[in-house]
Amino acid sequence: MRFYEYEAKQLLERHRVPLPKRKLVTDADGAAAAAFDLGGPVVLKSQVLSGGRMKAGGVKFAEGAGQAKQAAAEILKLTINGLTPVGVLVEEQRTIAQEYFAAVTYDGRAKRPVIIFSDMGGIDIEEVAEFHPEHLSRTHFSALHPFSDHIAKQAVAAVGVTGNDLTRLTSIVAALVRIFFDYDMTLAEINPIGRLDDGTIVALDAHMDMEAEARRTHAALLQQLGVPESDNRQARPPTPFEIAAAKVDAADTRGVAGNLTEFDGNLGLIIGAGGGSLTLFDAVRAAGGRPANYCEIGGNPSVAKAAALTKLICQQPKVKKIAVMMNVVSNTRVDIVARGVIKGCIEAGFDPAEKIAIFRIPGSWEEDGFQILKKYGVDYVDRSVSMHEAARRAVAKMGKR
Amino acid sequence: MSILIDESTTFIIQGITGREAVTMAREVLDYGSKLIGGVTPGRKGRAVHGVPVEDTVRAFTERTRVDASVVSVPPGFAADAVFEAIDAGIKLVVVVTERIPRKQVAQFVEYAQERGVRLIGPNCLGIISPGKSKVGGVGGANTERAFKPGKIGVMSRSGGMTVEIANSLSESGLGISTAISIGGDAIIGSTYAELMPLFDSDPQTAGIAIYSEPGGRAEYELAEYMQSSGSRLPVVAFMAGRFMDEMPGMRFGHAGTIVEGKADTAVEKIANLERAGIGVAERIEDIPRLLKERLGEGA
Numbered sequence: 001m002r003f004y005e006y007e008a009k010q011l012l013e014r015h016r017v018p019l020p021k022r023k024l025v026t027d028a029d030g031a032a033a034a035a036f037d038l039g040g041p042v043v044l045k046s047q048v049l050s051g052g053r054m055k056a057g058g059v060k061f062a063e064g065a066g067q068a069k070q071a072a073a074e075i076l077k078l079t080i081n082g083l084t085p086v087g088v089l090v091e092e093q094r095t096i097a098q099e100y101f102a103a104v105t106y107d108g109r110a111k112r113p114v115i116i117f118s119d120m121g122g123i124d125i126e127e128v129a130e131f132h133p134e135h136l137s138r139t140h141f142s143a144l145h146p147f148s149d150h151i152a153k154q155a156v157a158a159v160g161v162t163g164n165d166l167t168r169l170t171s172i173v174a175a176l177v178r179i180f181f182d183y184d185m186t187l188a189e190i191n192p193i194g195r196l197d198d199g200t201i202v203a204l205d206a207h208m209d210m211e212a213e214a215r216r217t218h219a220a221l222l223q224q225l226g227v228p229e230s231d232n233r234q235a236r237p238p239t240p241f242e243i244a245a246a247k248v249d250a251a252d253t254r255g256v257a258g259n260l261t262e263f264d265g266n267l268g269l270i271i272g273a274g275g276g277s278l279t280l281f282d283a284v285r286a287a288g289g290r291p292a293n294y295c296e297i298g299g300n301p302s303v304a305k306a307a308a309l310t311k312l313i314c315q316q317p318k319v320k321k322i323a324v325m326m327n328v329v330s331n332t333r334v335d336i337v338a339r340g341v342i343k344g345c346i347e348a349g350f351d352p353a354e355k356i357a358i359f360r361i362p363g364s365w366e367e368d369g370f371q372i373l374k375k376y377g378v379d380y381v382d383r384s385v386s387m388h389e390a391a392r393r394a395v396a397k398m399g400k401r
Numbered sequence: 402m403s404i405l406i407d408e409s410t411t412f413i414i415q416g417i418t419g420r421e422a423v424t425m426a427r428e429v430l431d432y433g434s435k436l437i438g439g440v441t442p443g444r445k446g447r448a449v450h451g452v453p454v455e456d457t458v459r460a461f462t463e464r465t466r467v468d469a470s471v472v473s474v475p476p477g478f479a480a481d482a483v484f485e486a487i488d489a490g491i492k493l494v495v496v497v498t499e500r501i502p503r504k505q506v507a508q509f510v511e512y513a514q515e516r517g518v519r520l521i522g523p524n525c526l527g528i529i530s531p532g533k534s535k536v537g538g539v540g541g542a543n544t545e546r547a548f549k550p551g552k553i554g555v556m557s558r559s560g561g562m563t564v565e566i567a568n569s570l571s572e573s574g575l576g577i578s579t580a581i582s583i584g585g586d587a588i589i590g591s592t593y594a595e596l597m598p599l600f601d602s603d604p605q606t607a608g609i610a611i612y613s614e615p616g617g618r619a620e621y622e623l624a625e626y627m628q629s630s631g632s633r634l635p636v637v638a639f640m641a642g643r644f645m646d647e648m649p650g651m652r653f654g655h656a657g658t659i660v661e662g663k664a665d666t667a668v669e670k671i672a673n674l675e676r677a678g679i680g681v682a683e684r685i686e687d688i689p690r691l692l693k694e695r696l697g698e699g700a
Contacts, residue, residue, distance in 0.1 A: 106503060106507060106587060106588060108587045108588050108589075108617045108618060108619070108657065109592075109617075109618045109619070109621075109622055111507065111510050111511065111514075111588050112507065112511065113507060126662065142511060143504060143507035143508045143511055144507075144508045144511040144512055144515075181504060184502055184503070184504055186503060186587075211502060211503055212652075213476070213500045213502060213656075214502055217502075234650075234651060236651075259653075261651070261653070272561070273559075273560075273561045274559055274560075274561065274585060274654040274655045274658075275557070275558065275559020275560075275561055275562035275585070275612060275614065275641055275654060275655070276559070276561045276562060276565065277653070277654060278559075278614060278641035278642035278644075278645070278653060278654045278658070279562065279565075279639075279641040279642075279685070281642075281644055282641060282642065282643045282644055283684070285644060286683075294644075294653065296654070298561065326561070327559075327561040327562055327564060327565035328547055328561075328564045328565050328568050329541065329561065329564075330526065330538060330539065330540055330541030330542075330560070330561070330564055331421065331424065331538060331541050362568075363541065363543065363564075364541050364542050364543060383568055384572075386569070386684065386685055386686040387565065387684075387685055388684040388685065388686065389686075
């Protein structure tokens with residue numbers, strides 16, 4: 001779950017990381033007032049959950065209130081990667097003498113958290129890693145043993161930083177590590193950290209991602225930051241179809257029938273489980289099919305839950321047929337899924353024999369499942385038909401585009 | 402031979418009275434595995450499918466040899482359960498639980514490394530050596546059909562696809578030496594490259610099939626292993642989630658499956674695997690054929 005810059009900066013402030021003076025506004029008049037209050041030149045930044053704001057025109061500079069008003073009006077109208085800004089962060093504009101980069105994340109390969117630090121901040125860090133490796137340090141540390149500030153110092157000193165900058169940056173990086181652990185972040189990044197012309201060091205921009213599973217643990221914090229529970233913070237806003245599917249999944253704790261992502265095709269997919277869904281979605285597309293959705297079923301969902309998801313998918317006007325497919329299942333019962341999808345089809349007002357292009361779920365209780373499917377005239381196959389072949393047959397039934 | 406487990410492997414299930422764990426207990430016993438008991442705090446004295454339940458792991462390790470533990474407890478209790486198993490001296494811990502916070506995973510993975518404990522998972526279905534034993538729920542109630550004894554080692558980031566791939570290998574006649582559902586999280590106890598040396602020294606194993614996904618660096622680590630180790634084993638990989646390359650920042654399938662940079666994409670991973678001489682199958686049914694080609698057996 002990604003935080004907006006203004007939220008991330010609130011977390012930094014709690015941990016006494018120095019920041020420029022700033023104000024979040026949601027309209028152009030507010031921006032003018034904020035610029036007046038801050039005095040002097042300001043920078044205005046679009047609050048969207050996307051990188052590349054500068055390139056997209058989401059960051060503008062203004063000399064005073066009048067310019068700030070104009071700039072904010074433009075930023076608020078500008079969508080970046082399909083996302084509409086929730087506001088504009090107006091900040092005092094400072095002269096920057098030197099930029100640094102600091103991030104804390106998990107290195108899945110080393111299986112440890114790692115501090116990445118560079119004295120070449122403000123530019124793409126992958127570029128620094130490739131072309132200026134001597135300007136980048138990677139400092140792994142323990143998730144098990146106590147964290148101590150000298151680890152942050154090591155990370156900063158490793159690129160040759162010394163003097164006042166070293167001590168100031170050490171405390172900022174150490175604070176970033178504590179934020180990373182305290183709030184179950186998967187990424188806590190400040191880029192750039194700026195040394196200003198007067199020698200002070202401030203965090204100019206920040207990117208933080210909290211593990212989605214930790215939202216409940218940090219409910220109080222999210223409430224303080226004003227993050228509503230419904231705000232899923234995906235890379236694009238959820239569609240009504242996706243929101244309805246999430247409700248189906250949440251309404252019943254038995255198994256999974258959800259994780260739905262909408263696509264613009266005409267073949268509804270009821271697929272599972274995790275890896276099976278990834279495989280089958282690729283298989284449908286490789287066969288020339290156009291999925292209406294991605295989803296995941298698994299963990300033995302109830303008949304009611306499978307039916308509710310099927311009904312929802314069948315009810316989408318763009319869905320011509322549905323394909324019900326999984327890998328060979330271990331703990332999901334084939335007969336229960338079969339009952340569920342037939343029930344859902346009928347409840348949506350369709351004949352299962354017509355609507356279900358193919359049913360390919362082999363595994364536990366498959367004989368019982370196949371009996372039910374046979375009774376309703378649904379085209380089903382067993383494990384002798386591969387996932388890719390089943391997907392191909394489903395696509396073939398969709399006819400020409 | 403097999404790796405990690407065999408017919409003599411004794412193990413317990415932590416969280417054995419949970420709904421899914423009860424089913425798992427019945428299935429592993431039906432398969433002939435040496436499940437000797439389970440732990441659920443406060444349920445000492447009960448039995449699940451005839452095996453005793455204790456309050457603590459030590460209650461077992463103090464009186465008998467326990468080779469392994471399967472952790473199947475809710476996510477909020479999983480880290481503690483892993484620490485308990487390690488502190489009781491168990492050397493193989495299989496963590497089935499999914500949705501464990503990443504910080505806690507990093508902690509118990511590190512602890513396992515410090516104590517020389519082999520950790521599999523989290524977010525996995527366990528290990529099976531067909532005809533000998535299975536430790537975990539992999540294969541469910543109809544394991545025999547999908548997992549025939551044979552010569553291919555399987556490693557998979559997806560529990561379900563472990564079974565699908567094993568099934569195709571069994572039907573092709575190649576069969577399985579040991580199959581390991583390694584887990585779908587961003588941090589896991591044992592990666593492909595870390596398990597490869599075990600397969601390399603297992604005389605039963607003649608080739609390897611892996612299931613992989615976008616996200617993470619485990620496939621790069623495997624490619625490096627194949628180039629630097631002089632492994633004797635041909636490896637064939639299947640890469641799912643190719644569609645995700647067009648959808649950066651969105652998570653699909655498993656906790657560790659997300660495209661955040663170029664190296665996370667299916668396209669880059671496939672190219673890297675191929676450079677290391679690893680065959681990449683377009684479809685599941687191509688895996689046995691590619692392995693047979695590499696083993697010098699006609700399809």
